[in-house]
Amino acid sequence: MINLPKKPPPSLMVFAGIPTAVLFSYYCFFKVGFNLTDFKENLENRYLVTDPLFNPKWSWAIENASEALVETIQIAILASVVGCFVALPLSFYASQTTNQNKISYFLYKSFLNLVRTIPDLFWAMMFTVAVGLGPFAGVLALVMFSLAIMGKLLSETIDSIDPGPLEAAKSSGASHNQSVFTSALPQVLPNFTAYFLYIFELCIRASVILGLVGAGGVGRIIETQRIFLRFDRISPIIVLILLVVILIEQFSVWLRRRIL
Amino acid sequence: MIKFENVGVVYPGGVKALDNINLEINEGDFVIIVGLSGAGKSTLLRSINNLVKPTDGNVFVDGKNVTNASKKELKQIRSDIGMIFQTFNLVNRSNVLKNVLTGRLSQVSTIRSITGLWPKEDKQIAFESLERVEILEKAYVRGSNLSGGQQQRVGIARALAQKPTVMLADEPVASLDPVTSRVVMSYLKKINQELGITTIVNLHFLDLAKEFGTRLIGLREGNLVYDGSVDDVSDADFENIYGRSIKSSDLIGEDD
Amino acid sequence: MPKQPVQQRILKYTITALIVIGSIWSASGLEITLEKILKAPEQIAILVGAMFPLDLSSEAIERILPKVAESLFIAWAGTVIGAVFSFPISFLAANNVAANYISETTKQILNGIRAFPELILAFVFLPITGLGALTGTLAIGIHSIGTLGKLSSEVIEGIDEGPLEAIKSSGGSKINELLFGVVPQVMPTITSYWLYRFEINLRASAVLGVVGAGGVGAELINQLRFRDFPRAGTVLVATVVLVLTVDTISAAIRRRIIKGRSIKV
Numbered sequence: 001m002i003n004l005p006k007k008p009p010p011s012l013m014v015f016a017g018i019p020t021a022v023l024f025s026y027y028c029f030f031k032v033g034f035n036l037t038d039f040k041e042n043l044e045n046r047y048l049v050t051d052p053l054f055n056p057k058w059s060w061a062i063e064n065a066s067e068a069l070v071e072t073i074q075i076a077i078l079a080s081v082v083g084c085f086v087a088l089p090l091s092f093y094a095s096q097t098t099n100q101n102k103i104s105y106f107l108y109k110s111f112l113n114l115v116r117t118i119p120d121l122f123w124a125m126m127f128t129v130a131v132g133l134g135p136f137a138g139v140l141a142l143v144m145f146s147l148a149i150m151g152k153l154l155s156e157t158i159d160s161i162d163p164g165p166l167e168a169a170k171s172s173g174a175s176h177n178q179s180v181f182t183s184a185l186p187q188v189l190p191n192f193t194a195y196f197l198y199i200f201e202l203c204i205r206a207s208v209i210l211g212l213v214g215a216g217g218v219g220r221i222i223e224t225q226r227i228f229l230r231f232d233r234i235s236p237i238i239v240l241i242l243l244v245v246i247l248i249e250q251f252s253v254w255l256r257r258r259i260l
Numbered sequence: 261m262i263k264f265e266n267v268g269v270v271y272p273g274g275v276k277a278l279d280n281i282n283l284e285i286n287e288g289d290f291v292i293i294v295g296l297s298g299a300g301k302s303t304l305l306r307s308i309n310n311l312v313k314p315t316d317g318n319v320f321v322d323g324k325n326v327t328n329a330s331k332k333e334l335k336q337i338r339s340d341i342g343m344i345f346q347t348f349n350l351v352n353r354s355n356v357l358k359n360v361l362t363g364r365l366s367q368v369s370t371i372r373s374i375t376g377l378w379p380k381e382d383k384q385i386a387f388e389s390l391e392r393v394e395i396l397e398k399a400y401v402r403g404s405n406l407s408g409g410q411q412q413r414v415g416i417a418r419a420l421a422q423k424p425t426v427m428l429a430d431e432p433v434a435s436l437d438p439v440t441s442r443v444v445m446s447y448l449k450k451i452n453q454e455l456g457i458t459t460i461v462n463l464h465f466l467d468l469a470k471e472f473g474t475r476l477i478g479l480r481e482g483n484l485v486y487d488g489s490v491d492d493v494s495d496a497d498f499e500n501i502y503g504r505s506i507k508s509s510d511l512i513g514e515d516d
Numbered sequence: 517m518p519k520q521p522v523q524q525r526i527l528k529y530t531i532t533a534l535i536v537i538g539s540i541w542s543a544s545g546l547e548i549t550l551e552k553i554l555k556a557p558e559q560i561a562i563l564v565g566a567m568f569p570l571d572l573s574s575e576a577i578e579r580i581l582p583k584v585a586e587s588l589f590i591a592w593a594g595t596v597i598g599a600v601f602s603f604p605i606s607f608l609a610a611n612n613v614a615a616n617y618i619s620e621t622t623k624q625i626l627n628g629i630r631a632f633p634e635l636i637l638a639f640v641f642l643p644i645t646g647l648g649a650l651t652g653t654l655a656i657g658i659h660s661i662g663t664l665g666k667l668s669s670e671v672i673e674g675i676d677e678g679p680l681e682a683i684k685s686s687g688g689s690k691i692n693e694l695l696f697g698v699v700p701q702v703m704p705t706i707t708s709y710w711l712y713r714f715e716i717n718l719r720a721s722a723v724l725g726v727v728g729a730g731g732v733g734a735e736l737i738n739q740l741r742f743r744d745f746p747r748a749g750t751v752l753v754a755t756v757v758l759v760l761t762v763d764t765i766s767a768a769i770r771r772r773i774i775k776g777r778s779i780k781v
Contacts, residue, residue: 004387005399013772028593031586032649032730039645048643074542081539117759119719121726122736122752129740130563131556135546140556209635212726213737216546226639234639242631258527309685339687349678351700353776362679362696366687374695402776415682422686 052232061236065221069240072217075138075210076203082139083146083203084196090147091154097163098180112151120145120206124215135216142206146199153195154188161187197252201245208241261287261322261458262308262426268316269303269482277303278314279482287425290452291460292473292490296502299479301462305428308460309341310334321426339366342419342457346431348411352404356395356414359403360386363421382421389420393447409440416447427451429461433468438512441465445472465512466498567749576747580735584754587731588762590652590721595714597653598660603706605661606668613672613698623669629662634720638729649730656717656724664713668706675701708770715759715766722755 092098093108123144127137161184169179211219218237225233264283270276277300285291293301306312307319310326318327326337342363350359364382365373372378378386390396393413403411412432419427429448433441445461449472452459463469469476469490476493478486478501486493486501499505608614609622637655645651680697688696725733732755739748 005397008400013769017769024592025596028589028596029653031589032593032653034593034650034653039650042645045644049640053640071546074545077538078542078546078548081535113760113763114756117719117756117763118752119723119733119755121723121733122755125726125737125740126563126752127560130559131552136548136552136556139546139548205633209633212635222636222639226642229643231640238632238636245631255531311681311685335687335689337687338685341685343682343685345678345682347678349682351679351697352676353704354700358696358700362683362688362692363686365683365689365692365696370691370695373692418682419686428685 048229049231052230053235055232056236057232058236060233065218065237068218068221071135072207073204073244075135075142075207075217076200079139079142080146080196080200080203083143084150084199087147087150087154088192091151091158092180092184094151094155095158097158097161098184112148115144116148116152121209121213124210125213128214133214138207138210138215138217141210141215142203145206146203149199150195154192157188157191158184194256197255201248204245204248261285263320266317267307267314267319269307269312270315276482281484283484285458285460287458288456289458289475290449290473291475291477292469293460293462293477293479294464294466294469294501295479300482301479302430304479305430305460305462308428309338309343335366339422340424341426341428342422342424343428344412344415344419344432346434348415350403350411350414353402355400355402357386357399359414360389360418360421363418386421389417392420393417408436409443412436412444413447424457427457427459431462438514441468441512464510466506467511566745569746570750570753571746572750576750580751580754583732583735584758586649587718587721588758590649590656590730591714591718593653594656594721595660595710595717597657598664598713599710602661602664602668605665606672609665609669610672626662626665629658630666632659634659634724635727638724638727642727642729647728652721652724652729652731655729656720660713660717664709667709671702671705672698704773708773711766711770715763718759718762
């Protein structure tokens, strides 16, 4: 008989984790009110939505929503530009590669993490109270949104760059800021550009919704039309936004190819 | 045992990989195939279990026509043919035992294999195969945590778990150092001698071929240019197979 | 002194110009004046100040905690829907598993689903499933199927085909190849994507409350409308705590999944 090696005990994560996850899921579905019979009944109402949805009223949309659509895009542009460029220096402080001061690193990193935890619409709600209804609040909200995402992405990129050139610059007597500017920044610029385009696209999608809380853009119109179930007016608006998003996606793919 | 009848393989794009191969391999033979890269060694090997389907001719294994076998027959034939690969082809995230058990898949019902409730006999076969390549103690170690030589031994164990009558080895030691290569080759030789499994190995190291082989087959540009005992092979024969004089890269050498 | 290639410089200048012009056009279009910008920090400080001290009365907690929990349930249930359905679909969308015309079509369908933000999906479901957590769950669930489906299919397309060949050569069936060759390779990455999606869905579910699709968003907007700032502050803090906790646990689990367990022999 051969000597069988000892079988390792089953992983705690799998043994305890999976049953917990399954039980928790059941609980969640229950709490959420998931009920197959009710659901089937509800589905019979779908014509309330699908009928107008697939009957888009383009002329109405173009007449009444164009201005708001432009506003939506403007909010996205401004917010992503400001948010991303403010995040640029912050990211360097939030990475241990370029910030050796443990306390300051911790503060900046925590700040970015904190900003990340608050959803964009929550920011919008707060800003509408602080600076009033309208697109300014929306821009501020999406600035926080962009800042948070760029901060996380960029600081993680900076974490993994080659520290060599940085050390070389410092050892030649350059100040800390000079070294970072000349040796660390160029390494991450391509990533920055890619992230910026990505965030810009996210901002366009996000700014569609801002209007729901009065922070400008086309969301306001969508909300009013939705209450009257005018999905025939909403669908062309959504389609127009999607077209813009697709255009930007194509542009960014083209641009990335030229740059990299 | 294995018979090639006018076998030809033309890949889409027009590349002629094998040209009118006629070959007979007897049960229990230990055959080594040498030739340049692109000479057709890999194609020849893969036409035995129909991973590559010949465009002309037929391959017979144990009297059965592999080339024109139905799906069901093919699975049956393949389950009797074990294969090991240059890149080992282990599932890196799975442990050694799971990898070896995949050799038993053709014999085990789907439900049993998914749930991990492998029949005792199959597990026993897996353990015995691991024992034969002396790596049983690593049964629960993850594939990626093993060295190259160890991974190849697991590959051999996996093939052995099939209880095959034929063993195909496609450049099994190309990624290994000289010492480990000899270890792997000696396992293959031992299995051939102790279990009588017909073994066919692709190699491009000529000294290894001479060291371990009994029968040597040389391929050049898809053609069979040498078939004889390893003892009768001369340097001139090698140069004929390779179409050029022997270089140092054709020899694995001793370890540094 | 050598100059940067002309084409590259033109590109850089054009892009910078685009960004600057775009920003100025946007700022003026939105009537954002310097005055507004300068006044903003003060206004924000006033708001934040009004939120403290937080309303931690039992009444507030009784109202807010269940809603926060509801956001958690919605996010989890939605992610489960996303994971369960996206998994088989991702195989159909992978061009190394499914035939090209199937994978292309599936990918396009997934792109279509992904395009709609969760909130818009919630709109669509509201008239059908009514106000409440179920609508939010469905919206998040369906959007997740889209994103997870695409990401998972990319993981599947990136696997090492070698082990599949080994299984095939030993007489295994296509199902064997999938279960023993593909699945072990892709599960760690795909599972970590599920967890990451859960983190994102948690934020989405907090927001969905604004349109009445369940969760804490409705609370926040109500408190703000009624100018009950301390209570609004509590809602915010509760949300932040929940999201931070979930993020940390999820990140730890994800790291462990990718790293795997090491056995010493």
